[in-house]
Amino acid sequence: MEVFLAILVGVLFAGGIYCLLRRSVIRLIIGMILVSQGANLLVFVSAGIQKGEPPVIEAAAQTLEQPYADPLPQALVLTAIVIGFGFIAFALSLVYRAHKDLGNDDLNTYDRTEQ
């Protein structure tokens, strides 16, 4: 399972960076979404995945006993997903404005900051 997810992280990053390097603005946004999902998944996988083991201390025990599912990466991913969502929403509104101003989505024509 972890190997499969690790490969998936690689695919998401590769696909995302490929899209980021295209000239179209919409692909840029898609690339950003893919990269951010790749990063979220990486955080999720990196601490190891335990199936069916609750992160709860037994009534008799003082500490967590192995094996247990680490709840922290999931909390981190949840935070990161929300933040990423905000980023993407704002980036989309920017792209919409830029597209309205310029009338095309070719990044090579986005050179007004250089004038």
Add this chain to the structure above:
Amino acid sequence: MDLLLILPFAIPLFAAVACVLFRESLRFQRLLSVLATFLMLGVSLVLIVDLSGGEILALRMGGWAVPMGIVMVADMLAAIMLTVSNAVGALVLVYSLGELDRSHQKRFFYPLYLLLLMGVNGSFLSGDIFNLYVWFEIMLLSSFVLLALGRKPAQIEGALKYVVINLFSSMLFLSAVGILYGKLGTLNMADLAVKLSQEPDAILLNTTTVLFMAAFGIKAGLFPLFFWLPASYHTPAHTISAVFAGLLTKVGVYALIRFFTLFFTQDIDFTHTLLLVLAVGTMVSGVLGAAAQFDFKRILSFHIISQIGYMIVGLGLMSTLALAGAIFYIVHHIIVKTNLFLIAGIVDRIQGSTDLKRLGGLYASRPWLAVLFFIPAFSLGGIPPLSGFWAKFSIIKAGLAEGAYWVVAAALLVGILTLFSMTKIWGEVFWKKRPEGEETPLANPSGTATMFFPVVAMALITLLLGFFAQPFFALAELAAEQLLDPGQYIEAVMGRTNG
């Protein structure tokens, strides 16, 4: 006493919420945000006085035991960064009262500005790497909106470039946090330092280390990752450019200093040599980029990059003098660079442009403005006895002591080229005659008095840092000693029993 550490981010949070609630009354928002920023400055000053004895404050949020919960930590470096950032934050806000038009103010300028400062302050205090990521995002998200505020087409484009590169760097940061957590099982900086110092195969972490370096390098504007900066910083209103130029890249520099002194020190030969190489690349490419520009704000943007190089040189050399020099350099740079952007704003208000070809004759018409420009500009160039001289001097002296002669040579060369850029602005804006046919937009622009106050205040701080450098440098040295002895930081966070 520890609870003092909450105030630098609690004050702006509550003030920002109140500003949103009272969105109809700009007057209330203005009053409250000025009050809040000066209060934050007061808190930082109390903190710096408290910590000047060399102790380190740590606050365990929610009372959780150490590696579990989030800690906020203030050592001397954090206190210095807080003080200078909040001083700049308060002064730039005063400037905005004169500069910004109503449409900016109505589109939530004040709450966004306060949230930006909250993100900056939180980043300096955080003792937890994921928490640091969250503070970074708070800062970035409000900076995105501030950058696009005003909605000029060039601004939208600049903001788009800025958003994409910063999102990418945040994802690198997040991935690095995830990998590090997977390897070591902790996010607390002090705990990381302990675990890494006991790790026999710490060299295997070099990939993660470089991932962090790339993430912070993008945010700090390090070579070769800086191209987003001059493409976006000159587009928004001058107030916003000024606060970005002063604070945002320096948060990246702060994170680099924190990470590469506290826990990524297992393989100094590799990491810190790499940092030195990158720093020299940053200095040289930034200053050469500036030489080709002909716009007031774009020249200044490129100079941010070259100055970042000096700070990272201080980190790369890793001696007390070098780190103290780097910290002094950050303080000097934040004040001087913000001030130069503010002056560019005043020039724009008086003559209606920031294009050097269209400006001129200001020495004849406004000699006081010329004097005010002279102080930060030549401080940036490193003319004694202004603050930039002491900053450069200590970095170069540390470089000679460490035998890094090629770094010293580059630093000296870049200093001369910086001076060249500043004299270019001086010659074009103040010295040469105004080109024929250029109209002055307003004979007597309104609001300039409020705009002059922060410029004068920052010029005075620059003079103070230059003429009375000793006490300030002593604080920077204290901060550097704490950085080079991570045991103090670890003990403050983990407590004596564990340490």
